[in-house]
Amino acid sequence: MTDARAALREASARFAFSDTPRLDAELLLAHALGITRERLLLTLGDHAVPTTFVALVERRAAHEPVAYITGTRAFWTIDLLVGPGALVPRADSETLIEAAVAHFAGGAGPRRILDLGTGPGTLLFAALAEWPDATGVGVEASEAALGWARRNAAALEMEGRVALRHGDWGVGVAEAFDLVLANPPYIATDAELPREVHAHEPAGALFAGADGLDDYRVIARQLPALIAPGGAACIEIGWDQRDSAGALFRAAGLAVAVRADLAGHPRCLIATRPTG
Incomplete structure (x- = not known):
């Protein structure tokens, strides 16, 4: 996956079991890129998708919590x-x-x-x-x-x-x-x-x-x-x-x-x- 928008669509489809599939995908892509989700959304067209994102998607598709994958949770x-x-x-x-x-x-x-x-x-x-x-x-x-x-x-x-x-x-x-x-x-x-x-x-x-x-x-x-x-x-x-x-x-x-x-x-x- 190289285009960020396409990558998010594909990941979201795999996360259909989640209550927040699109959000999950955005958080994981932001994590893979080393930026905030807010920054990702503002600059979505500027990013190629790193290969590390594929592994993160696989972990989430196996139902691992997003917070465990990224290591952080906002509260x-x-x-x-x-x-x-x-x-x-x-x-x-x-x-x-x-x-x-x-x-x-x-x-x-x-x-x-x-x-x-x-x-x-x-x-x-x-x-x-x-x-x-x-x-x-x-x-x-x-x-x-x-x-x-x-x-x-x-x-x-x-x-x-x-x-x-x-x-x-x-x-x-x-x-x-x-x-x-x-x-x-x-x-x-x-x-x-x-x-x-x-x-x-x-x-x-x-x-x-x-x-x-x-x-x-x-x-x-x-x-x-x-x-x-x-x-x-x-x-x-x-x-x-x-x-x-x-x-x-x-x-x-x-x-x-x-x-x-x-x-x-x-x-x-x-x-x-x-x-x-």
């Missing part, structure tokens, strides 16, 4: 390094940062941030980028994922602002935080997933028991002690878990609100300590 205002062992950041999760921004609107913002199950640091580093005076703690049970978080701390020059810990949710965390973030596993064990997710992304970051609520049960018990007065916890949920997950946090004595994602699906539980 909120930052670019994250990702690869095998790390959950690929998804746009839906930006709803948690939006909810946090809304909670602290008009105020000083959080000074201390906790990210439970930080993975490659997706939510933690996005929040730290939003509030430059804040510091944070990321807790992660997977050493592989924690390795990606450490790489991102260095790449984003935030090593001095974060403590990254190997741990099980809030176990051993003795501090209360202004903002708690969490995107725990919430998929039922027998649920069907796209091949690229099931075959490549870590099962430990996806599945949470027969009803998808196992990790919410753990976090709900721990959360009241982790939220500082005036603070909030923003927790990702599946589109059909507003009532089931919300009931667990209400039973723990927390007030719960819900924020929808851009598709209108319930995506974020905002838990706060009741006043009065």
Whole structure:
């Protein structure tokens, strides 16, 4: 393939299984050329297609996630390094940062941030980028994922602002935080997933028991002690878990609100300590 437009058409046709075949092709070609996607689109007619693009297309055609192939994923205002062992950041999760921004609107913002199950640091580093005076703690049970978080701390020059810990949710965390973030596993064990997710992304970051609520049960018990007065916890949920997950946090004595994602699906539980 030598013509960029033709190459993108052919690659997009091979990615018909994807929700975003054209975008996938553009990201891979930009990566092969060593430029941004935006630059590619502005200069599409100027580029011959490098031979390396063929290999990238083959990997994507085998359902490997684009983020694993390119090694990066844009999220909120930052670019994250990702690869095998790390959950690929998804746009839906930006709803948690939006909810946090809304909670602290008009105020000083959080000074201390906790990210439970930080993975490659997706939510933690996005929040730290939003509030430059804040510091944070990321807790992660997977050493592989924690390795990606450490790489991102260095790449984003935030090593001095974060403590990254190997741990099980809030176990051993003795501090209360202004903002708690969490995107725990919430998929039922027998649920069907796209091949690229099931075959490549870590099962430990996806599945949470027969009803998808196992990790919410753990976090709900721990959360009241982790939220500082005036603070909030923003927790990702599946589109059909507003009532089931919300009931667990209400039973723990927390007030719960819900924020929808851009598709209108319930995506974020905002838990706060009741006043009065």
